[in-house]
Amino acid sequence: MVKGDGLLKYSFPPPHPFNSARAVRFWEELVRQDLGEVMVEPELADEEALELFHKKSHVDSVREASSLGRGYLDEGDTPAFKGVFEAAEFAVGSTLACVEKTLGGEVDHGFNPVGGLHHARRDASAGFCVFNDIGVAIELLRSRGIKRVLYVDIDVHHGDGVFYPYEFDSGVFIFDVHESGRFLYPGTGSEGETGGGPAEGTKVNIPLLPGEGDETIKEILPRLEEFAARARPEFVILQCGADSLAGDPIGGLKFSEKFHSSVARALHNVADKACNGRLVALGGGGYSPDNCARAWTSVVKELVGSQDN
Numbered sequence: 327m328v329k330g331d332g333l334l335k336y337s338f339p340p341p342h343p344f345n346s347a348r349a350v351r352f353w354e355e356l357v358r359q360d361l362g363e364v365m366v367e368p369e370l371a372d373e374e375a376l377e378l379f380h381k382k383s384h385v386d387s388v389r390e391a392s393s394l395g396r397g398y399l400d401e402g403d404t405p406a407f408k409g410v411f412e413a414a415e416f417a418v419g420s421t422l423a424c425v426e427k428t429l430g431g432e433v434d435h436g437f438n439p440v441g442g443l444h445h446a447r448r449d450a451s452a453g454f455c456v457f458n459d460i461g462v463a464i465e466l467l468r469s470r471g472i473k474r475v476l477y478v479d480i481d482v483h484h485g486d487g488v489f490y491p492y493e494f495d496s497g498v499f500i501f502d503v504h505e506s507g508r509f510l511y512p513g514t515g516s517e518g519e520t521g522g523g524p525a526e527g528t529k530v531n532i533p534l535l536p537g538e539g540d541e542t543i544k545e546i547l548p549r550l551e552e553f554a555a556r557a558r559p560e561f562v563i564l565q566c567g568a569d570s571l572a573g574d575p576i577g578g579l580k581f582s583e584k585f586h587s588s589v590a591r592a593l594h595n596v597a598d599k600a601c602n603g604r605l606v607a608l609g610g611g612g613y614s615p616d617n618c619a620r621a622w623t624s625v626v627k628e629l630v631g632s633q634d635n
């Protein structure tokens with residue numbers, strides 16, 4: 327578990343919904359539920375790490391916007407503020423710290439509540455995501471000889487910033503449940519998008535209609551279990567966005583935290599069987615701090631639960 331002030335810097339100025347209250351409320355809930363697992367301080371990603379995934383031109387433009395501290399990093403969703411570069415380096419570096427400690431066997435699982443920034447592209451920020459910590463993590467895993475990665479995304483938004491860079495990559499298995507792009511940003515992730523060329527069949531997109539929720543779990547879970555078994559992953563990444571919960575001010579799905587806990591339980595099982603437990607979970611979206619606390623705590627509970635340690 328990454329916890330510390332470095333992660334609170336990734337907070338857009340009011341009234342932006344992506345702010346530090348989300349992580350604060352979650353950490354409070356962890357303490358309240360006595361889930362004080364090993365705490366790790368946030369770490370900064372260096373630019374060499376960022377450029378494993380991002381184009382240098384994008385890294386340079388965020389650095390420049392960060393010193394000016396005004397304007398937008400995209401077309402109007404992701405504002406620049408003074409220090410946004412360092413804030414984003416903390417978000418990415420903390421995910422990488424989880425990956426490194428998991429790979430090194432120091433811990434079985436990691437959690438970065440300010441990770442899971444799944445809309446940023448190689449060459450641009452998008453949708454509240456300055457840099458894409460997931461893309462950087464996948465490239466880091468690749469550089470360490472990991473060939474098969476399972477990425478599961480249950481944020482209300484489609485993880486376009488992870489899907490498209492790896493659409494034709496047969497080593498990155500993607501399972502993404504989200505509110506249909508017909509109704510919600512970023513508009514992508516239809517059922518027919520299953521991977522291209524040699525990667526055909528290595529991607530699953532499950533778009534849901536506004537108002538759908540827990541009643542779909544009984545159909546989604548068996549598909550996830552079958553897909554994950556076929557993936558035979560060497561590393562598992564879960565983006566457990568809390569914006570798929572009922573009551574989110576942006577998303578239109580109606581899940582309870584039962585969705586997050588059942589997916590985490592299934593993946594915990596997969597990771598234990600396939601790859602010595604190596605699983606890193608990332609907070610993703612979620613714009614009701616109470617929902618973030620509820621959803622993420624339910625994931626942590628599953629990861630520290632009985633099956634190993």
Ligand SMILES: [Zn+2]
Nearest residue numbers: 481483569611
């Ligand atoms: Zn989202």
